[in-house]
Structure formats: structure tokens, C-alpha cells
Amino acid sequence: xxxVLVVSAEAGHHPALAEMIGRFGHQVTVAxxxxxxxxxxxxxxxxxxxxxxxxxxxxxxxxxxRLKSQADGIHLPIIFMTHLNDEQxxxxxxxxxxxxxxxxxxxxxxxxxxxxxxxxxxxxxRTLVEKNRSLAWHSARVQREHDIVEHILQxxxxxxxxxxxHLQTYLSPATSFNGDLCLSASGPLGNLYVFMGDFTxxxxxxxxxALPLSQAFFTMxxxxxxxAEMAAEFNHRLAQLLPDxxxxxxxxxxxxxxxxxxxxxxxxxxxxxxxxxxxxxSKRLPASHMALGILADDDFDxxxxxxxxxxxxxxxxxxxxxxxxxxxxxxxxxxxxxxDLLAAQPSxxxxxxxxxxEAFRGDTPQRDDVSLAILRxxxxxxxxxxxxxxxxxxxxxxxxxxxxxxxxxxxPVADVVQSLGQFRGIRDHRTTLYLLLAEAxxxxxxxxxxxxxxxxxxxxxxxxxxxQLRQQRLATLEQAxxxxxxxxxPQQACLxxxxxxxxxxWSPSVSARQQLATREYGRGLELMERxxxxxxxxxxxxxxxxxxxxxx
Amino acid sequence: xxxxxxxxxxGKQLIITIKGRFDFSLVQEFRQAYASVGSQQPLVIIxxxxxxYLDSSALxxxxxxxxxLGNSIQGVNLIxxxxxxxRILEISRFDKMFVIE
Numbered sequence: 001x002x003x004v005l006v007v008s009a010e011a012g013h014h015p016a017l018a019e020m021i022g023r024f025g026h027q028v029t030v031a032x033x034x035x036x037x038x039x040x041x042x043x044x045x046x047x048x049x050x051x052x053x054x055x056x057x058x059x060x061x062x063x064x065x066r067l068k069s070q071a072d073g074i075h076l077p078i079i080f081m082t083h084l085n086d087e088q089x090x091x092x093x094x095x096x097x098x099x100x101x102x103x104x105x106x107x108x109x110x111x112x113x114x115x116x117x118x119x120x121x122x123x124x125x126r127t128l129v130e131k132n133r134s135l136a137w138h139s140a141r142v143q144r145e146h147d148i149v150e151h152i153l154q155x156x157x158x159x160x161x162x163x164x165x166h167l168q169t170y171l172s173p174a175t176s177f178n179g180d181l182c183l184s185a186s187g188p189l190g191n192l193y194v195f196m197g198d199f200t201x202x203x204x205x206x207x208x209x210a211l212p213l214s215q216a217f218f219t220m221x222x223x224x225x226x227x228a229e230m231a232a233e234f235n236h237r238l239a240q241l242l243p244d245x246x247x248x249x250x251x252x253x254x255x256x257x258x259x260x261x262x263x264x265x266x267x268x269x270x271x272x273x274x275x276x277x278x279x280x281x282s283k284r285l286p287a288s289h290m291a292l293g294i295l296a297d298d299d300f301d302x303x304x305x306x307x308x309x310x311x312x313x314x315x316x317x318x319x320x321x322x323x324x325x326x327x328x329x330x331x332x333x334x335x336x337x338x339x340d341l342l343a344a345q346p347s348x349x350x351x352x353x354x355x356x357x358e359a360f361r362g363d364t365p366q367r368d369d370v371s372l373a374i375l376r377x378x379x380x381x382x383x384x385x386x387x388x389x390x391x392x393x394x395x396x397x398x399x400x401x402x403x404x405x406x407x408x409x410x411x412p413v414a415d416v417v418q419s420l421g422q423f424r425g426i427r428d429h430r431t432t433l434y435l436l437l438a439e440a441x442x443x444x445x446x447x448x449x450x451x452x453x454x455x456x457x458x459x460x461x462x463x464x465x466x467x468q469l470r471q472q473r474l475a476t477l478e479q480a481x482x483x484x485x486x487x488x489x490p491q492q493a494c495l496x497x498x499x500x501x502x503x504x505x506w507s508p509s510v511s512a513r514q515q516l517a518t519r520e521y522g523r524g525l526e527l528m529e530r531x532x533x534x535x536x537x538x539x540x541x542x543x544x545x546x547x548x549x550x551x552x
Numbered sequence: 553x554x555x556x557x558x559x560x561x562x563g564k565q566l567i568i569t570i571k572g573r574f575d576f577s578l579v580q581e582f583r584q585a586y587a588s589v590g591s592q593q594p595l596v597i598i599x600x601x602x603x604x605y606l607d608s609s610a611l612x613x614x615x616x617x618x619x620x621l622g623n624s625i626q627g628v629n630l631i632x633x634x635x636x637x638x639r640i641l642e643i644s645r646f647d648k649m650f651v652i653e
Contacts, residue, residue: 189601189632224601224632226569228558256653261631288561305561306597384635414573414605431604431636438575438607463616467576524608530643 002026002119005046007037007063008081009055017050020108026115034058034066041067047122048115049078050102053089064096075125077118081106146176146204153177153207156214161185164192166376168350173369179206180319180371181248183217186382187224190257193217194375195230197250197292198269198319202369209248212237227254228302231265231292235300238293247293251285251317259379262307262315267291270320270335277312279343285315314348315375321368328362348374391425391493391550400484404477407445413438416484420495423488425550432531433495433548439524440499440544441482446470448503448542449480494533494549501542554578557585559594566594566625571602576609586617589624596625601632611644618649629653 004021008014010032018028029044031037033056041049049067053060064078079100080093090101100114161184162169169182179202183195195217199206216237220230230252238248249268255261266272268291271284289301318338325333333341341356342348353372400416417434421427446452450473456466481502488495529535534547555578556569568585570578586596598614618628631653633641641652 189634191632226567226599226601228567229556229569256631258653261653303558303561304567306565306567411577417605429636431606431634432640434605435607435640438605442607442609457612463612464579467579527608527640527643531640 002048002115003029003044003046004115005029005031005037005041005044005049007031007034007049007051007055007060009033009052017106017111020106020111021115024112024115032056034060034063037063038066038070041070046076048118049076051078051080051098053080053082053093061092061096064093064098068097074129075122077122079114079118149204149208150177153210156211157183159185159218160214161192164382166378166380167192167194168348168374170350170354170370170372172366172371173202174321174366175203177202177204177207178210178369178371179203180321180369181210181213182317182371182373183214185218185221186380187221187254188384189224190380190382190384191224192255192375192380192382193221193227193230194253194255194315194317194373195250196269196317196319196371196373197248198321198369198371199248200246206246206248209238209242209246212241213248227252227263227265227304231267231289231304232297232300232302235267235292235295235302236297239296242293247291249287249291249319253315253317253375255315255375255377255380257380257382257384259377260309262309262377263304264307265289265302265304270318270323272318273316273339273342274307274309275314275316275342275348276310279314279345279348281339281343282313283307309377311378313377315377316342316348317371317373317375319369319371321366321370322357322372324368325357325361325366325370326364327360328364333357333360348376350374391490392423392488393490395490396423396488398484398486402482404480407449407480407482408474408477412484413441416486420486425493426488426495429548429550436528436532436546436548437484437497437499439528440497440546441484443524443544444482444499444501444503445474448501449477449482450474451504492549493551494547497546497548499544499546500539503542555581555585557588563590563592564594565597567597567599569599569602572604574600574603574606574610574613576607576613579609579613582613582617586621589621591624593624593626596621596628598628598630599632600630600634600637603634603637606637606640611641611646614646614650627651 004026006014006017006028014030018030021028029040029046031040035057051060051064055063060080067078068076077099078097079102080098081102081104082089083104093101099118102111102114162182164184167184171178171180171182179199181197184193186192197213199209213234216233220233234250251264251266251269251272253262253264264285266285266287267289268287271286273281274283274285276282323333323335323338342353345352345356398419400412402412413434416437417430420433421430450470452466452470456462483500485498486495532546532548536545538545554571554573558567559565560567566586566589629651630641633652638652641647646652
């Protein structure tokens with residue numbers, strides 16, 4: 001149903017007009033002045049207004065724009081009722097926002113035609129306004145979601161070690177989200193890892209791939225895993241997550257703490273460049289593998305290349321967006337162009353390099369994400385993870401008594417060391433403690449209880465023979481005991497360890513104390529002597545006592 | 553898996569990575585790992601980055617490997633040793649026979 005507002009002076013033609021409109025089946029409201037029209041319009045919400053020019057008080061010219069502005073953004077057709085013989089009047093009606101005219105006296109057929117066509121316009125406008133509102137709402141929502149994703153990505157990359165002094169990076173996304181990814185972090189041994197990746201496409205979708213990848217990267221760097229293992233894990237994750245038509249070309253590099261060894265895996269990235277001190281090309285590091293996220297685990301090839309570097313060398317990593325940058329003559333930068341550009345620099349300063357790249361590109365738009373990283377290969381200067389110096393304040397004692405059944409079945413030393421490692425300040429000594437306890441335990445078991453002779457190891461194939469014999473005798477062991485007694489003294493920050501066995505007496509042979517490293521056996525005891533502060537045998541060799549200082 | 557073996561891309565290095573515990577329980581696996589050195593005289597790289605525990609039998613296994621491979625390899629490099637592991641290797645004078653990085 002169409003709502004029509006008729007605005008006409010008291011003495012005008014409104015009664016007949018209102019009746020006519022009523023007969024067409026529309027709803028009519030009548031106002032007799034401009035002021036009244038504005039009031040009526042506010043409540044009756046007309047779809048179309050039929051307006052006289054001459055009205056008491058505010059006339060039609062003044063009323064029309066006010067009605068329009070009250071219409072809440074939706075087009076409100078205003079049809080002036082006039083005598084169509086005065087061009088000046090008609091022009092003025094148009095200039096104040098009139099949409100059409102009706103000649104008086106009004107012809108019903110004309111009236112109906114005009115009402116219909118203007119109502120259609122009104123409806124179109126209403127739809128448009130609604131669509132616009134919904135678009136605006138969606139666009140605000142998308143913006144909000146982008147902000148959230150951006151925030152998450154930023155947080156995910158907050159551990160990124162891009163301000164490492166020997167690493168310079170330039171990352172320039174084509175849109176607000178970067179489909180390129182450059183990650184860097186230092187491992188527990190003072191080694192430095194750098195990852196550069198390029199997801200297919202650019203924008204939000206590839207940028208989300210950065211999330212699982214960066215999380216995996218930082219976790220694995222924390223553990224200090226190898227490049228090969230990283231590549232395999234990243235591929236596994238991305239193959240699972242990404243749709244079939246999306247993948248990630250990647251270059252993964254690890255620089256040893258000494259800065260002398262570079263290990264890399266290149267899957268689908270452009271050749272990385274190794275430059276000498278004068279920025280001349282010394283070596284290319286080409287891709288030997290497919291990009292991440294394509295192959296199944298079994299087909300994936302994680303083989304790496306190790307490279308020895310000399311002092312002053314630099315590694316240059318970049319995504320294909322860089323060498324595909326165009327200049328105003330539609331020529332791309334190209335790999336050779338980049339090599340020449342780098343060689344022409346007085347030094348490998350990223351700002352200079354970027355300026356030179358910008359100068360090449362000029363005003364030509366950047367179509368893809370562009371990333372560049374320059375790593376100066378020198379001793380990283382990153383400290384190995386510091387051991388914990390703060391020690392446990394409480395004294396404690398750990399007693400483990402093992403009988404024959406346990407000696408047969410269990411391999412207890414790692415468990416004992418693991419238990420000790422629960423205490424603050426001890427975990428960082430786990431490797432040495434393991435060695436001490438393993439040697440002590442093996443001595444107790446092999447010589448004290450199983451009665452094995454170390455000199456057996458000297459014979460041809462003796463090493464294996466010795467351990468076969470160990471297995472055999474252990475399997476039939478009936479009566480035996482080994483105990484660990486470990487006391488922690490917080491004042492001295494040291495561990496007193498007694499390893500006792502129930503076997504026959506034993507004393508290390510002379511040969512066992514001979515030169516280290518040239519023999520396959522006998523190393524144990526001397527190693528122990530050098531790794532702990534005190535070592536003593538008592539009870540005819542049945543008890544081995546060790547003192548180990550946690551401050552050493 | 554605590555022992556992982558892989559050649560480098562150019563086939564010139566055999567990289568053996570040992571995780572967790574390096575002791576006699578790995579003797580078979582370790583021997584198999586270097587049995588595949590081939591005729592290219594590769595450099596053997598033992599990557600100890602994730603080796604937490606080792607004992608004298610591991611040292612014995614390394615010496616055995618060196619002896620049994622002889623001239624069929626370029627040498628043996630022990631890389632990515634944690635400080636404690638490095639200390640043990642140095643005390644054992646392994647730096648005389650292996651390149652320790």
C-alpha cells in the first residue's frame with residue numbers, strides 16, 4: 001500500500017483529489033499548510049507528496065526541501081500541482097527539489113501513472129539504502145576482523161628476532177596482509193635460524209598460513225632442532241592445513257654460533273645468494289626441493305646442504321616478488337639485475353639497497369609481496385642458554401634400591417637423573433650426572449655383579465661380544481642388589497653419591513686407567529675422575545662414592 | 553626415533569642426528585647408519601644438538617666407527633654439542649681425533 005500526502009490550501013482541490021487517490025486503493029493524508037505537512041510527514045511517513053505551490057504561511061518552495069531532508073535518506077518523490085503555463089514557476093519547483101508536476105485540473109489517469117512510477121522509484125531507493133546499510137555493516141565487520149587477525153599475527157610474531165644486529169630485513173606487502181613471511185630466532189646453542197617463506201597469492205588467506213608456521217618455528221628453534229627436521233615438520237603441518245592449490249615456497253637456514261657453517265633447505269624459492277666481502281656473488285643456493293605443503297610425508301625430501309663460510313660473507317634471501325619488480329619500461333629487475341645492484345653498493349646496507357630498488361621501480365606499482373633479508377655471516381655473538389645458577393635451598397636425599405628383577409628389567413639411570421632434574425639448578429647438569437651415574441651403575445652391574453672382564457673389549461669384535469655376554473648373564477640373574485644413595489647439600493651446592501652393589505669385590509685393572517681415547521674401554525673411570533670433584537672406592541670395590549659440585 | 557640418518561643434497565655428507573640418549577642401546581642402529589657411507593668418501597657429521605645423555609659406550613661406538621670406516625670417509629665432525637657434551641668430549645681428548653664444532 002502506497003501512502004500519499006496531499007498538501008493543499010484549505011480552499012483548494014483536495015477533497016476530490018483525496019477521494020480519487022482513495023479509490024486507487026492508496027492511503028491518503030491531507031495537510032493544509034507547509035508546517036502541517038512537515039508534522040504529518042513525520043508521523044504518516046508518506047511515500048509520495050503532492051504539493052501545492054501556494055500555501056498559507058510557508059509556501060511549497062520552502063516546504064519541499066524540508067520534506068526531503070526529513071525523509072531519512074530514502075528518496076521522497078515530490079510532485080508539484082500547478083497550471084503548467086508558467087515556465088518560471090516550473091523552474092523554481094525543480095530547483096527546490098520537485099521531481100514532477102501534475103497539471104490542474106488533475107486527470108485521474110495521469111495521477112495514477114505518476115503515482116505508480118514515482119512509487120517504483122521510491123521503492124528502488126529504499127532497496128538501495130538498505131543494501132548500502134548492510135554493505136556498510138559488513139565492511140565494518142570485515143575491517144574489525146582484519147584488525148583482529150592483524151593483532152593475532154602481530155602477537156604470533158612478537159618473538160621474531162628481526163632486530164638481531166647482523167640481520168637486516170625489508171618486508172613490503174602488496175596489500176595490508178603479507179603473504180611473505182620472514183622469521184628469525186636464536187637456538188639454545190647460540191645458533192641463528194632464519195626462515196623466509198612465500199605463500200601462493202597475497203592478502204589475508206596466505207597471511208593466515210603464517211600462524212601455524214611461525215608457532216612451529218619458534219617452538220622448534222627453542223628446542224634447537226635441525227633444519228631437516230624443521231622442513232619436514234613444516235611440510236607436514238602445511239600439507240594438512242592448506243587447501244590443495246595453496247603452498248609455501250621456503251628457505252630455511254641455520255647459521256652456527258661460530259658463523260662458519262650454514263645449513264640450508266630451499267624448497268621452491270629463488271636462489272639465495274652468498275656474497276663475498278666486496279658484495280660479489282660467491283655462490284648461489286638454489287632450490288633442490290618442492291615448496292612446503294605439497295608432498296605427503298613419505299615423499300617429502302628434507303635433505304639439507306651444509307656450507308662453509310669465510311669471514312665477511314653475507315647471505316641474501318629474497319622472494320620472487322623482488323626480482324619480478326618492473327620499471328617504467330616494463331623490464332623486470334631479474335636475478336642478474338639484483339646481483340649487479342648489490343655489487344654496485346659501497347656496503348650491504350639495507351637502506352641503500354632498498355633505495356636502489358625503489359629507484360629502479362620508479363612509479364610502477366608493486367604487484368606482489370616483496371621481501372629481502374641480508375644476513376652477515378659472522379660469529380653470532382648470541383650466548384648459549386645460561387645455566388640456572390640459583391640452587392635448591394632444601395637439602396634432600398634420594399635412595400633407590402634395586403633387586404635382581406629390577407636389574408633385569410629396568411634401565412634405571414635415566415630415570416634417576418630425571419628425578420634429580422626436578423630440582424632447581426640440577427637440570428643443567430643432567431648430561432654430566434647421567435654420565436657419572438651410568439658409569440658407576442655399569443661398573444657395579446657389569447664388573448661387580450655380572451663379573452665381566454673389560455679386557456674382553458680389546459679383542460676383535462670384543463665390543464659386541466662383551467655386550468652379548470652382559471645380556472646373557474643379566475637375563476639369568478637371580479640374586480643381586482644395587483643401590484643409589486644421593487644426598488644434596490645446599491650449603492656446598494654439591495651432590496654426594498654412593499653406588500653400592502652386592503657383588504664380589506672388584507678393583508679396576510691397571511689397563512682401565514691407561515690412556516684415554518685410544519682404547520674402547522676403561523675410559524669410564526678416568527672420565528668420572530675428571531668430571532667429579534672426588535671419587536673413592538670402598539668396601540672392596542663394592543661401593544663407589546662420588547662428590548659432584550654444582551658450581552663447577 | 554632417536555637416531556636419524558640422511559645424506560646432504562650433494563651426497564658429500566652423511567648426517568647422523570642422535571636425540572635423547574646415546575649409549576649402547578643404539579649400537580645396531582648406529583652401525584647401520586654408517587654402513588651406508590658408499591664409495592663417495594663422504595664426510596660424516598654427527599649432530600649432537602639434541603643428545604641429552606651419553607656414556608662411555610657412546611664414546612666407544614664413535615671410536616669404533618672411525619676405525620671401521622678408515623679411509624672410506626673424509627673424516628668425522630661432531631657438531632652442535634651442548635656445553636656439557638663438549639666438556640665430556642674434550643676431557644676424553646676426542647678433539648684429537650674428531651673435528652668438534
